[in-house]
Amino acid sequence: MSSKTLLLSLLLITVSHLLSGAGATSFSCSGDNRCHSLIGYIPQKPTTIAALQSLFQINPRRSLLTANSLPISTPPSFSLPSHSPIRIPIPCLCSNATGLSNRRPIYTIRPRDNLDAIARRIFNGFVTIREIADANNISDPDRIDVGRRLWIPLPCSCDEVEGKPVVHYGHVAAEGSDLERIAEEFGTTERVLMRVNGIQDPTSLHAGQILDIPLPACSSSIKTDAIDSRLLLPNGSYTLTANNCILCSCSSSTWQLDCHATQGMSKSTCPVTKCGNLLIGNTSNTSCGVSSCSYAGYIINNNANNFTILTNLTTPTTCNNGSSPVSQPSGSSKRIGFQKCIWMEVLVMFFWFLFPMRMIG
Template identity: 95%
Template sequence: MTSKTLLLSLLLITTSRLLSGAGATSFSCSGDDRCHSLIGYIPPKPTTIAALQSLFQINPRRSLLTANSLPISTPPSFSLPSHSPIRIPIPCLCSNATGLSNHRPIYTVRTHDNLNAIARRIFNGFVTIREIADANNISDPDRIEVGRRLWIPLPCSCDEVDGKPVVHYGHVAAEGSDLESIAEEFGTTERVLMRVNGIQDPTSLQAGQILDIPLPVCSSSINTDALDSRLLLPNGSYTLTANNCIFCSCSSSTWQLDCHATQGMSKSTCPVAKCGNLLIGNTSTTSCGVSSCSYSGYINNNANNFTILTNLTTPTTCNRNEKVPLNINMLIMITIIDANNV
């Protein structure tokens, strides 16, 4: 084989690998569903909250803060270190048994950009050259115009796993990591990771490989007809719901959704959420046992007001002669006031 032939063969192999994107993978997503998913983005250099919000078009900013348990008061200029994963929330759309970020983020091509740099350096290899080219009808991946806006189709999923709701998290396998340790880190099992990712041999894991990790979520008493019925929180995260009136968090110590009234919200904006005299999120110990007031979601009544639902759980009997009803739904109504996007 001549040196020219050898060089050509190496170039063809390299190009094939770049186009196939050994690190990236599509996530299975059955049906026609929408949800929120996550990826563990690793900044190649120090960055800020504002920069990540701009790169991934995250709106409102608080969704980035809550996904990473950062205080809601964290400023846009807050600095984040390089090479440390940060959870990026992405809107997921299932189609043709595959999940892709729902036409976001959009990246504007800059001078000296090429699809390889965009896919691997800017977006961590969560997407391949070919996937970007196909999503944007690019016939020649080597020729992209400066200023062109490209949809970056990030992998995601909305599927339940073993009949349970989860939040799917795209994870970049680090050098020297293995499926067993990754499963332990994220609260799942090696068997589940192998099945979800179609891995036959656990020793075949490669550095930079993108894994679909189903994060377990806290259970809740939110009604199925509530607007936030699909509120799924993995461990170590929180959110604001019911027009920012309710603060909910997830802890692995109980794996129960912990919700209470958001501190600092005006009473003219939010009602006092409670079950009778018991505030939401609180418990009361009586001679009958422990009663608790939990959040059950919210619904819109019309264009001008909404209702917060609470759920009072009490012992089934207080004494031999009196039965106390279980799961009493309480309705709390207030006029909707648009919350400021944080």
């Protein structure tokens, strides 16, 4: 091999390695937090729900469906088009001021695989050759064994942005896109994107660059001591919570979490959730305004195989003299409380009859 040919080969290898890591970036993630993030995966050819679930080890499958506003009944064989972003939920772990997917996904090396193809072609450039090698203690990235299982450390974050909880979304910048249009598309600002991503010059954005986009999340009435207190939903998504008994969605029209009882669930499995006579998610007109019943989270009862769904009754201040909304338990624990009331009534009636009998005697 001539010296010119050798130099050209080395140059091509170097350029390939540089390009494979051109778009990847680390997302800042302070503390030792855990959360769920999203990435906008763009399949290079048509794929299916089952294929994406397998590639990213998404469990349960419904988390993939709900992140993309697909019905729960969507079959695993449902076809997804190429070159259209699919929101992939990933478990995120913050460590050393950086967020990485928490030991998932795991990719098994196949014949003719190499780290460059795995990083760029299979995982969209969300990760680089060096990041895969470092995460898996690979000393020589050009020598990998077929059948070896690799952790793919995808970027993520759990940090609040400007004091507000958000859902961090990894976005691949398209050819010809700019920060202003990207910010408008995802409901944030160019200034926020520049700060979060450490961008000094907005014109420096290039195709394939990975951006950390903080998606605004709907606010809610969920209590801080509830099991799902950290439930965050961005616009255009929904989720099932409270043992699948409650369906919550997020809409940019109100930016308030909208929760209702899940339709089709058995009453023996899910308790009726009300604020008095008002069903969760409903409102009613009163003489002094509109009252509403909102979801406030769920808790597991101590020493019992049941759970309690909390609700929040909000009434106009003219009706409750400015008092704050009242959290009301509903469900199995409420039924137990009703049984106690029945026994109290029985005892009262017993003594009421017993006392007159003594007076007559």
